[in-house]
Amino acid sequence: MSAPEPFFIGWAKRPGPGLGRFLAVAALAVLAGLPLAGLVLGGLADDPADARFATMPGAVTLADLPQPAALRGLLLEGPTPLLHLPADAAHPRGRTLLLSGDGKVGGPFDTAAAHGRMVAVDGFVLRRGSIEMLVSGTPPVLLDEPAPSPPAAEPLGRWRITGEICDGKCAAGGMRPGIGLAHRACATLCLDGEIPAIFVATQPIAGHAVLVLADARGGAPLPAFRDLVGRRVTLEGAVERRADILVFRAELP
Amino acid sequence: MSARHQPVSWTRAKKVYDLVLVAGVLLYLSAFLDIGQRLRDPATVLDAQSLAMKAYGSCAFILLTIALCIGPLARLDRRFLPLLYNRRHLGVVTFLVALSHALEVLGWHFDFSPTPRLVAMLSSEPAIGAAPGLPFVPMGVAALLILFVLAATSHDFWLGFLTPAVWKWLHMAIYPAYALVVAHVAFGQLQSATNPALALLVGGGAALVLGLHVAAGVKTWREDSAIAAAASEPPWLLVGAADAIPDGRGMTIRPPQGDKIAIFRDGNRVSAVTNLCAHQNGPLGEGLVVDGCITCPWHGFQYRLEDGCAPPPFTEKLATYNLRRVGDALWLDPRPNPPGTPVAPVILP
Numbered sequence: 001m002s003a004p005e006p007f008f009i010g011w012a013k014r015p016g017p018g019l020g021r022f023l024a025v026a027a028l029a030v031l032a033g034l035p036l037a038g039l040v041l042g043g044l045a046d047d048p049a050d051a052r053f054a055t056m057p058g059a060v061t062l063a064d065l066p067q068p069a070a071l072r073g074l075l076l077e078g079p080t081p082l083l084h085l086p087a088d089a090a091h092p093r094g095r096t097l098l099l100s101g102d103g104k105v106g107g108p109f110d111t112a113a114a115h116g117r118m119v120a121v122d123g124f125v126l127r128r129g130s131i132e133m134l135v136s137g138t139p140p141v142l143l144d145e146p147a148p149s150p151p152a153a154e155p156l157g158r159w160r161i162t163g164e165i166c167d168g169k170c171a172a173g174g175m176r177p178g179i180g181l182a183h184r185a186c187a188t189l190c191l192d193g194e195i196p197a198i199f200v201a202t203q204p205i206a207g208h209a210v211l212v213l214a215d216a217r218g219g220a221p222l223p224a225f226r227d228l229v230g231r232r233v234t235l236e237g238a239v240e241r242r243a244d245i246l247v248f249r250a251e252l253p
Numbered sequence: 254m255s256a257r258h259q260p261v262s263w264t265r266a267k268k269v270y271d272l273v274l275v276a277g278v279l280l281y282l283s284a285f286l287d288i289g290q291r292l293r294d295p296a297t298v299l300d301a302q303s304l305a306m307k308a309y310g311s312c313a314f315i316l317l318t319i320a321l322c323i324g325p326l327a328r329l330d331r332r333f334l335p336l337l338y339n340r341r342h343l344g345v346v347t348f349l350v351a352l353s354h355a356l357e358v359l360g361w362h363f364d365f366s367p368t369p370r371l372v373a374m375l376s377s378e379p380a381i382g383a384a385p386g387l388p389f390v391p392m393g394v395a396a397l398l399i400l401f402v403l404a405a406t407s408h409d410f411w412l413g414f415l416t417p418a419v420w421k422w423l424h425m426a427i428y429p430a431y432a433l434v435v436a437h438v439a440f441g442q443l444q445s446a447t448n449p450a451l452a453l454l455v456g457g458g459a460a461l462v463l464g465l466h467v468a469a470g471v472k473t474w475r476e477d478s479a480i481a482a483a484a485s486e487p488p489w490l491l492v493g494a495a496d497a498i499p500d501g502r503g504m505t506i507r508p509p510q511g512d513k514i515a516i517f518r519d520g521n522r523v524s525a526v527t528n529l530c531a532h533q534n535g536p537l538g539e540g541l542v543v544d545g546c547i548t549c550p551w552h553g554f555q556y557r558l559e560d561g562c563a564p565p566p567f568t569e570k571l572a573t574y575n576l577r578r579v580g581d582a583l584w585l586d587p588r589p590n591p592p593g594t595p596v597a598p599v600i601l602p
Contacts, residue, residue: 007541008335009553011264015335022332027269030277034315035288037454038281041311042289044450045304047297103365175361176300180445185377185390186362193366227379231386231444 048177049128062132063090065125071097075119075140076150076242077111079214079221080168080196083121083134084151084243093244094151097125098133098168098196098212104186106194108139116150118143126172131198131210133172151243156206161248162234163201165213165225167191171198184230191222191229199248202232205239211248218249225252260408270339274346281312302361307442309354311454314438316347317431318458325469331539334550341407344427348397348404355397389441396433399426409532417534435459477513481506484584492516492576492583495601498523503547505538508587513538514574516585517547517558522598524558525574525585531556531592532569560595 006018015023065071076082081099085091099121101107120143123136167190170178177183179200191197197213197220205211215221216237237250261267285308290298299307320343326333363370363377378388403424405411412420438455446452481490490508498504503517505528513528515538526547528538535551542548546555546564556563561571570593575586578599590596 006332007548007550008266008338009543009548010266010335010338011553013265015266019332019335023335026336027273030273031280034277034312035280035284037315038284038308038312039289039292041450041454042285042304042308043292044448045289045299045307046447048299048303049297105367176298176303180442181386181389182442182445183362185373188377189363189366189368189373192368227383231384 046177046180048175049173062095062127062130065127065132067125068122069125069134070120070122071134072118072120072143073097074147074150075109075111075114075117077115078218079247079249080212081107081109081111082212082242082245083119083140086148091244095132096243096245098131098172098198100133100135100169100195102135102137104169104190104193104195106196107136110139114140114142116147118145118147126169126174128171128173128178129209131168131172133168133174133196135169135174153247154241156239156241156246158236159205159239159248160234160236161199161201161205161211161239161250162203162232163199164232165191165197165199165221165229168196168198168212171200171210179230181230188226188229191226194220197221197225199235199250205246205248206241208246211239211246214247214249216249216251218247221250225250228253266335267339267342271342274343278312278316278346278350281315282308285311302357306354306357306361309350309357310438310442311451313347313351313354314434314455314458316343316350317427317434318462320344320347321427321431321462322465325465328469328473329465331550338552344400344407345404348400351397351400355393386444387436387440389437389439392433392440393437396430396437399430399433403427403430412533417529417532421534431459431462477507479507480509481585481587483509484579486584488587489577489584490587492585494581495523495578495583495599496581501542503538503540503542505536506585508585511587511589514585514587515540515547516576516583517542518601519545519558519598521601522558523576523583523601524596524598525576526556526558526561527572527574527589529571530554531563531571537571559598560593562593 007016008019071083071085074084076084083097083099085095087094099107099109119140121134121136121140122138123134126133126135164179166179166187169190170183170186199211199213201209213221215224235250235253237248240247286304320340323333323336323340327337359370363373366373374390378390381387403426406423435455443452484491492506498516498518500518500520503515505513505515507513514525515528516523516525519542528536530537530549532552532554535549537547537549539550540548546557548555554569556571561573563569572589572592573594573596574589575596576599577584
């Protein structure tokens with residue numbers, strides 16, 4: 001068979017005349033182009049812990065906690081369970097960790113009954129930037145020892161803040177990335193399961209990139225804020241400092 | 254060609270095609286998941302599952318874009334026709350990579366919760382209008398379901414069962430699937446992406462697909478816009494000079510109504526059949542006469558000139574048309590004969 005131009009027959013043993021070189025180039029383009037694209041896209045994937053999580057200038061640098069951790073501190077309630085470690089030389093305001101259970105469940109913390117009591121909690125510490133969380137699958141053990149007074153809330157006035165609502169667990173390093181719209185479904189499930197909600201601000205507020213999120217009355221922000229999770233939103237409300245964390249009592253827009 | 258259905262009728266070309274395809278996918282995933290991460294600051298590396306989601310998702314998008322570009326490229330340059338052959342294997346691989354992306358998401362974002370994973374997938378997005386933008390998860394799910402249907406019906410059994418026209422119509426759903434994938438990324442990952450690489454990939458891919466289809470459409474429209482002139486005796490149409498068709502090749506004419514008709518010359522014999530291959534409606538007129546048979550440029554299906562029948566043991570049949578020579582000109586009757594009807598070829602002097 002002679003053909004004036006290339007003609008390909010799939011069941012033939014060889015490609016038609018003039019096609020061999022073209023098909024070799026096409027194969028080479030696939031075998032070189034695809035890995036090159038993978039290299040570029042993989043190498044340039046967004047930093048899961050970008051500047052928003054950086055510890056703010058002037059903020060206290062947190063010392064590493066042991067892993068797994070056996071921590072003793074003051075259990076605090078509202079808007080989410082918190083474990084407040086007493087002040088020391090390195091942490092003059094003390095050190096406050098969000099508390100969570102395993103998976104996407106808030107955990108076995110009866111803060112209403114144990115608020116203001118000294119407890120011992122075993123778990124695993126997640127930390128990213130200035131946000132810390134103790135993940136524990138076991139209920140805290142009440143300690144029979146005198147407890148210091150819970151840190152007083154210090155009002156910082158009303159703020160209008162732009163940022164993103166997400167769950168404290170993924171944002172603290174449970175997932176990388178743990179924020180962003182692609183992560184919204186995961187964050188929503190976490191918050192549905194009563195994992196503590198946080199607000200990642202686009203600009204630092206009083207030296208904090210991350211604030212614990214509450215509703216206007218100081219309670220849990222979900223389900224009222226559920227549809228806003230994972231999106232850049234601007235919320236207004238009162239901000240208060242509790243020991244070394246900020247709580248944002250946001251109003252629904 | 255199909256005398257009976259087999260899982261895959263392997264040929265050397267299919268093996269090479271699949272080898273290059275699978276190797277390309279594995280190299281892409283390896284470069285994305287491994288080599289690309291070695292080049293990053295260790296403090297910025299993503300978790301393995303999130304990385305896999307991005308790798309599988311972007312790979313599926315690239316494969317889908319390539320699959321959609323092959324058709325118009327083959328219309329613009331015949332050398333791309335070999336890439337059209339076996340494109341269904343590319344489609345099946347694309348579905349499997351997209352499914353891997355979905356399984357990674359299900360096993361990471363939708364797992365570890367008291368809510369069942371599939372329920373969570375369908376209930377975690379805000380309703381339309383409840384939040385800015387659109388829910389992007391359902392778009393991805395819809396695209397995956399379409400890809401599944403296309404992959405599941407990609408075998409020639411379904412082509413025969415549904416008929417080529419219905420099968421082709423069904424597989425046009427690849428276009429809404431692609432639009433859904435673009436929207437899935439645009440209303441999802443791109444909303445919070447800080448690096449432009451993915452936006453360039455998705456925007457560039459969509460623009461390439463659109464541009465190639467427009468270019469191929471314009472070319473096809475120019476080629477197909479001319480209606481064959483009527484001969485002096487209705488309903489006969491004037492084909493042109495009898496010796497204008499190169500030996501071993503075909504030409505097409507468009508009748509006033511109906512599909513194009515292909516006219517082939519084999520030595521001094523000239524015959525006319527429908528331009529639509531019985532396999533997948535491929536453009537037979539762009540084929541060749543090989544071993545005395547009209548050979549489709551898409552998948553190599555073959556038909557005899559004199560009756561439009563595939564040689565035994567194959568069973569496909571084409572509609573034939575009556576031709577006649579009037580002086581130096583060829584005339585064609587645009588009324589089709591039933592498929593497989595023998596028509597004596599016009600003999601050229």
